Amino acid sequence: xxxxxxxxxxxxxxxxxxxxxxxxxxxxxxxxxxxxxxxxxxxxxxxxxxxxxxxxxxxxxxxxxxxxxxxxxxxxxxxxxxxxxxxxxxxxxxxxxxxxxxxxxxxxxxxxxxxxxxxxxxxxxxxxxxxxxxxxxxxxxxxxxxxxxxxxxxxxxxxxxxxxxxxxxxxxxxxxxxxxxxxxxxxxxxxxxxxxxxxxxxxxxxxxxxxxxxxxxxxxxxxxxxxxxxxxxxxxxxxxxxxxxxxxxxxxxxxxxxxxxxxxxxxxxxxxxxxxxxxxxxxxxxxxxxxxxxxxxxxxxxxxxxxxxxxxxxxxxxxxxxx
Ligand SMILES: NC(=O)c1ccc[n+]([C@@H]2O[C@H](COP(=O)([O-])OP(=O)(O)OC[C@H]3O[C@@H](n4cnc5c(N)ncnc54)[C@H](O)[C@@H]3O)[C@@H](O)[C@H]2O)c1
Numbered sequence: 001x002x003x004x005x006x007x008x009x010x011x012x013x014x015x016x017x018x019x020x021x022x023x024x025x026x027x028x029x030x031x032x033x034x035x036x037x038x039x040x041x042x043x044x045x046x047x048x049x050x051x052x053x054x055x056x057x058x059x060x061x062x063x064x065x066x067x068x069x070x071x072x073x074x075x076x077x078x079x080x081x082x083x084x085x086x087x088x089x090x091x092x093x094x095x096x097x098x099x100x101x102x103x104x105x106x107x108x109x110x111x112x113x114x115x116x117x118x119x120x121x122x123x124x125x126x127x128x129x130x131x132x133x134x135x136x137x138x139x140x141x142x143x144x145x146x147x148x149x150x151x152x153x154x155x156x157x158x159x160x161x162x163x164x165x166x167x168x169x170x171x172x173x174x175x176x177x178x179x180x181x182x183x184x185x186x187x188x189x190x191x192x193x194x195x196x197x198x199x200x201x202x203x204x205x206x207x208x209x210x211x212x213x214x215x216x217x218x219x220x221x222x223x224x225x226x227x228x229x230x231x232x233x234x235x236x237x238x239x240x241x242x243x244x245x246x247x248x249x250x251x252x253x254x255x256x257x258x259x260x261x262x263x264x265x266x267x268x269x270x271x272x273x274x275x276x277x278x279x280x281x282x283x284x285x286x287x288x289x290x291x292x293x294x295x296x297x298x299x300x301x302x303x304x305x306x307x308x309x310x311x312x313x314x315x316x317x318x319x320x321x322x323x
Contacts, residue, residue: 022046023242026089026129028074028122029096030067031058033194034137034186034234038093039067041235052083053096062193074118080125091133091242092126094119094174097167101142101285104163115166119173127178135241136174139167140185140251140292141226150227150257150291153185153249161285171249182241184234187253187292191231191312192319202260203228203313206267207320209275216275220282222261225289227253229305230312237303244302253292254305263309270313271323 025042029035030051035058042049043064051063054073063069070083074096097115098104104111119136126134144151145158159165174181190201196208206216229252237252258266267273298304307315317323 022048023090024048024050024088025242026050026052026084026087026092026126026131028052028092028094029058029137031055031060031062031069032095033062033191034189034231035093035095036062036193037191037231037235038095038238039064041239042093043067045239050084050087050089052080057099057195073114074121075113077117077121077124080121081128084125084129087129089126089129089131091135092122092129092131093135093137093238093242094122095137096122097137097170099163101161101163102283104161104166105285108162111162111166115163116169116173119170123173123176123179123181127176131179133180133242134174134182135238136171136181136183137238138171138183138185138249139164140187140253141287141290143168143185144290144292146287147289147291150253150255150293151251152293153251153296160287175247180245180247182244182247183249184237184241184252185249185292186234187227187229187251187290189229189231189234191316194231194316196320202226202263203316204320206263206275207317207322210267210271210273211320211322215278216264217278217280218260218264219280219286221279222264223259223288224282224286225257225259225291227256227291228258228263228309228312229253230307230309230315232312233305233307236306237297240303244300246300246302250297250300250302251292251294252297252303253294254309255292255294256309257289257291258309266310266313270310271317273322
């Protein structure tokens with residue numbers, strides 16, 4: 001992995017930002033996929049950003065020039081406290097987490113420590129630095145379980161993995177007195193800089209395979225459906241959440257469920273590719289259908305998705321020198 005920082009400069013990833021006063025913002029997990037796009041969006045707006053990340057899955061190269069990076073494990077409360085000692089922040093965006101459903105069943109204690117204890121430490125750190133707003137990046141895909149119809153925020157939670165259960169606990173922790181806590185439950189985020197090894201999401205993994213001339217591996221028969229949300233739209237949602245007075249839970253997806261087979265078909269059409277496809281058994285802990293009803297965010301004037309899967313796929317492919 002590269003160790004060079006980079007400059008901010010991908011205008012389509014920071015579209016739709018509204019005029020706001022600049023703030024000092026702490027971003028946990030800002031060297032990761034989603035977090036680094038949030039850092040870009042905040043920097044583009046003129047905010048002063050500090051990143052906290054242990055670089056376990058993130059990359060120093062994802063943190064733009066001029067943004068301070070403190071390498072620290074958020075599950076170590078005293079170390080986190082020392083890393084930001086004396087600093088003042090107006091807001092915290094909490095993105096750091098272990099994120100793999102299957103791995104969470106194999107290493108539940110690690111996931112509990114990072115997601116539950118880590119979130120508690122981040123909330124304590126937010127309060128200690130004077131922050132009043134905390135945006136917590138949560139998950140819709142792993143928290144609702146099967147969603148035959150798109151889940152809304154009041155749908156019952158039925159997480160099938162330790163990852164989903166701990167993310168639900170983390171949501172409860174951010175609703176603490178003294179902070180305006182808002183949790184954004186993301187669908188399946190995709191876009192530039194998502195890892196295309198097994199740590200990544202299906203779109204980046206498929207595009208990586210396409211780039212390298214490898215077959216696409218579909219787990220099961222390809223009928224499993226997900227709600228794919230473009231990372232630039234997620235960044236817009238976080239900026240809107242920082243600027244709003246809303247609290248509680250918001251789904252951030254598209255309301256559209258796309259099957260893996262349909263995704264492969266779209267890749268063929270958008271990229272003119274004809275990939276070889278192979279099948280493997282369904283993985284334990286995977287659900288069949290995940291879809292988020294995003295009407296609450298629209299109704300409250302907070303946010304709505306803007307990027308079609310076709311457009312987002314094209315942008316992501318181009319960032320990987322495909323298409
Ligand atoms: N990518 C998605 O589709 C998706 C969907 C729903 C929710 N989310 C949530 O979005 C957030 C970011 O996920 P991502 O997909 O960008 O994954 P990612 O692995 O790219 O980002 C996570 C970041 O957190 C850092 N991190 C992990 N453990 C840490 C620790 N103990 N201390 C400090 N830093 C630590 C990693 O190094 C990495 O930079 C997570 O909270 C995840 O649960 C992601």
